[in-house]
């Protein structure tokens with residue numbers, strides 16, 4: 222170690238060497254003093270991501286953790302800034318020694334000690350992540366073009382693979398909570414090529430040991446034929462697809478209603494079918510929000526929203542929020558408890574909002590309709606498509 226260098230440079234040089242010779246185990250930043258008061262600490266560990274060595278930073282904020290992965294050179298620059306501006310202490314753990322940097326006093330100090338860990342870090346990132354739907358050993362994933370014959374996820378299908386896994390991860394415990402006799406039929410509206418429909422059928426049978434049937438509803442005849450042929454060829458007995466529109470589908474007996482990116486008002490039709498069936502669970506990831514966007518753009522909302530409406534991007538975002546928040550209100554009116562949240566990072570899809578509605582009450586909640594009327598008036602919306610679909 223070149224002791225003539227400033228202490229921070231010595232510390233970062235030690236990190237650089239440890240990363241280069243593979244002895245780096247982990248690094249921790251403690252004692253925050255920066256402007257972001259929510260940032261409490263940071264942990265850094267090595268990880269291989271797509272066969273590249275990265276330093277994986279976990280930023281521990283008060284209410285959430287954020288992960289960033291950086292190539293080593295960029296990571297060292299980032300650490301220098303963090304040590305100068307945000308944290309008083311940094312701890313470097315290598316298999317050869319531990320090194321502590323402390324800038325609490327008048328001048329920074331370095332203290333080297335025996336290594337806490339003599340075992341090299343496991344570069345865990347690329348290890349198969351435990352997913353509800355694993356890539357390997359699922360013939361239907363290969364037939365649907367998500368995985369290759371080797372059981373690896375194909376590059377173009379990575380986002381879809383993550384989406385269905387995340388969706389099933391959220392849906393799984395909710396399905397599990399439905400008593401045996403009350404879970405007989407799951408309906409997937411706007412099933413498309415059946416990615417989610419196959420995933421849910423597979424998960425129900427293989428992971429939960431449930432015998433409920435899963436039905437995909439789709440108006441494209443070619444997709445319905447393909448999906449039914451695939452399900453039959455692979456022998457997935459609890460799965461079938463019906464050709465037709467969501468609007469005309471008889472949803473009676475649908476205990477659970479799901480939809481992933483059913484276009485625009487097709488999501489409303491799906492929700493309406495779930496409400497009509499009294500489904501225990503309605504889970505939808507909406508897609509485009511054109512109907513309410515048109516309403517907002519063409520209606521008279523006074524001047525109060527002009528400052529937002531002059532920016533196309535905010536009209537878009539407003540339409541999305543208003544559409545889905547009103548869907549939640551209507552669901553609550555019909556006795557559902559709702560949660561609306563991002564179910565996957567927007568890196569994988571911008572259509573990343575999920576509405577989860579669980580039937581908790583029998584009657585109707587008139588207060589929700591009053592709130593809906595006020596919200597419609599505020600935004601100058603004449604009708605929300607879902608109001609008509611559910612006969613309000």
Ligand SMILES: C[S@@+](CC[C@H](N)C(=O)[O-])C[C@H]1O[C@@H](n2cnc3c(N)ncnc32)[C@H](O)[C@@H]1O
Nearest residue numbers: 411412413439440465466467481482483484487
């Ligand atoms: C964006 S794709 C999503 C497909 C699938 N859920 C997925 O995430 O992979 C929407 C699908 O819904 C179907 N769809 C849209 N509106 C529909 C309607 N009213 N009735 C039946 N199918 C509909 C479309 O044909 C399309 O296949």
